[in-house]
Amino acid sequence: MSTRHGTDADPAELAGVLAAWMPHQRWFAAKGDGAPVVPRPVGRAVLGPGMTVELVEVASADGTTTLYQVPLSLRAVEDPALAAALVGRVGSDGPDGRWVYDGLRDPALVRAWLRLLADGGTATGADGTVVHGVRQPGGAPLDPDAPAKVLAGEQSNTSVVVDAGGPAPAIVKLFRVLAPGENPDVVVQSALAVAGCERVPRPVGRLEGTWWATDGGAPVHGHLAFASEFLAGSEDAWRVACRAVDAGAGFEAQARALGGGTAEVHTTLAEVLPTRPATPELLAGLADGLRARVDWAVAQAPELAPHADAARAAVDGVRQARAGLVLQQVHGDYHLGQVLHSPARGWVLLDFEGEPLRPLAERLAPDLALRDVAGMLRSFDYAARHATVGLPPDDPRVAAATAWAEGCRTAFLEGYGAVTGHDPREDAALLLALELDKALYEVVYETRNRPGWVAVPMHAVNRLLPLHLG
Known part of the structure; x- marks a missing residue:
C-alpha cells in the first residue's frame, strides 16, 4: 500500500x-x-x-x-x-x-x-x-x-x-x-x-x-x-436503434432480445438484493407521489393543463394494482442510452446509478420493475421520432415512426414476459401510469431545453390518456 x-x-x-x-x-x-x-x-x-x-x-x-x-x-x-x-x-x-x-x-x-x-x-x-x-x-x-x-x-x-x-x-x-x-x-x-x-x-x-x-x-x-x-467494439443501443429508424429497418428482433435481457437482470436482482411486498399502503403512497408529479408538471408546462384531471385519474389507477406485486432493486434511469450492444455478449446494461441528484437512499430503495420497463418504452418512442421533429402530423414518416415504435414496444414486452413468465401488459393500469409519469416529465424537460421536441412526449400523453379513459 x-x-x-x-x-x-x-x-x-x-x-x-x-x-x-x-x-x-x-x-x-x-x-x-x-x-x-x-x-x-x-x-x-x-x-x-x-x-x-x-x-x-x-x-x-x-x-x-x-x-x-x-x-x-x-x-x-x-x-x-x-x-x-x-x-x-x-x-x-x-x-x-x-x-x-x-x-x-x-x-x-x-x-x-x-x-x-x-x-x-x-x-x-x-x-x-x-x-x-x-x-x-x-x-x-x-x-x-x-x-x-x-x-x-x-x-x-x-x-x-x-x-x-x-x-x-x-x-x-x-x-x-x-x-x-x-x-x-x-x-x-x-x-x-x-x-x-x-x-x-x-x-x-x-x-x-x-x-x-x-x-x-x-x-x-x-x-x-x-x-x-471496457467492451471494445460495442455500440450504444440508442445509436443502433436510430440507425435502424433512419434506414427504414425493423428493430423487433433486437427489442425482443433486449426485453429478455432486461428481464434477466430484474430476475437476478430480485434474487440477490432485498425485496419487499407492494402493500396497499405502499401503492397508495406511490399514487400520491405520482399525483404530486402531475401537479408539478402542469405547473411547469401550461400546455399540460387540459390533461391535468385525466392524468390524475390515470395515476390513481395504481391504487388498484394486483395483489402479489413485489418491489425490488431496479436500474432507475433506464433507456436506450444505458445499454450497449456487444458483438460477443449481446445487450449489456450500464449505469445503475439512477438519477444522480436523487438521494442515495431513494436510489437504493426497492421499486417497481415496471418503472424500468416504462422507461425503455418511452425510449423506443424517442428513437422512432428523432427524425420526425418538426414534420406535420399527416406526413407519412410520422405514421411510419408510430408503427416502428409500436412494433418495438410489442416485441420488448413479449421478450420480457417470456423470461419472467408474466407479461407486463397484464398490469396495464400500472404500466400506463408509469409511462405517463415519464412522458409528463419529458414535456417539462423539452419545454425548458428543446421546445421543438415537445411534440414527441405530448404525442405520448395524447396516446396514453385515451387508453386510460377506454
Whole structure:
C-alpha cells in the first residue's frame, strides 16, 4: 500500500477559480438556476506533488447543496498541452503562482489516480480526507501506465478508458456528485456480476473515500469511482436503434432480445438484493407521489393543463394494482442510452446509478420493475421520432415512426414476459401510469431545453390518456 501527500495550493484560492470554471462543465448540476456559484472547500486528498482530489460544496438557488468531486493538477509552469483543460491560475504572477488544470486531462494525475486502484493504495489530505483503492476479487488487472483517454459526451460523470486496445481494457467512472453511503452503480452492478449475470460489465475495482460531513458532523464514507471492463467494439443501443429508424429497418428482433435481457437482470436482482411486498399502503403512497408529479408538471408546462384531471385519474389507477406485486432493486434511469450492444455478449446494461441528484437512499430503495420497463418504452418512442421533429402530423414518416415504435414496444414486452413468465401488459393500469409519469416529465424537460421536441412526449400523453379513459 502506498501513501502520497503534499501540495501548496490554498483551498480558498482554488475555490475562486472553480467558481468561474464549474458552471461550464457538463456535469455541473445547477446550471442556470440563478444562484451565484460559490464553491466551499470540504476536503482534499493529495495524489502526489501538485495533484489533488478536491471535494467542494455548492449551494443552489433553492437552498439545497451538492457535493462535487474535482481532481485538479497544479503546475508551476504553464503547459500548452493542457491548454483546453485550464481551470485558472492561483497565487501570484511570479514563481509562487500555479496553473490549475482539470486533473483527468493530465496524464500524470490519471496515472497516479489509476495506481490507487491497481495497487489498492491510499491518498490522504491534511484535513483527514482519504481516497482508497479496492480491487474486485477475481477482477481483471488494471495497468495504470497504459494509454488512457477521457470519454467524451457524458453528462453526469467523467469516465476514463484505459488500455482500449490491450488485453484487458477498462473504463473508470469518476462520480462527480457525491453523497455519503454506497453508490447504487457499484452495489447493483457488483451484485449482478458476482451472481454470474452476463448482462453487465465485470467489475475491476473501486475508489472509496472518507471526508468530513458537510454539516460539521463526523467523518462519512462513500464511493468516489468505479472501474469495470471496457467492451471494445460495442455500440450504444440508442445509436443502433436510430440507425435502424433512419434506414427504414425493423428493430423487433433486437427489442425482443433486449426485453429478455432486461428481464434477466430484474430476475437476478430480485434474487440477490432485498425485496419487499407492494402493500396497499405502499401503492397508495406511490399514487400520491405520482399525483404530486402531475401537479408539478402542469405547473411547469401550461400546455399540460387540459390533461391535468385525466392524468390524475390515470395515476390513481395504481391504487388498484394486483395483489402479489413485489418491489425490488431496479436500474432507475433506464433507456436506450444505458445499454450497449456487444458483438460477443449481446445487450449489456450500464449505469445503475439512477438519477444522480436523487438521494442515495431513494436510489437504493426497492421499486417497481415496471418503472424500468416504462422507461425503455418511452425510449423506443424517442428513437422512432428523432427524425420526425418538426414534420406535420399527416406526413407519412410520422405514421411510419408510430408503427416502428409500436412494433418495438410489442416485441420488448413479449421478450420480457417470456423470461419472467408474466407479461407486463397484464398490469396495464400500472404500466400506463408509469409511462405517463415519464412522458409528463419529458414535456417539462423539452419545454425548458428543446421546445421543438415537445411534440414527441405530448404525442405520448395524447396516446396514453385515451387508453386510460377506454
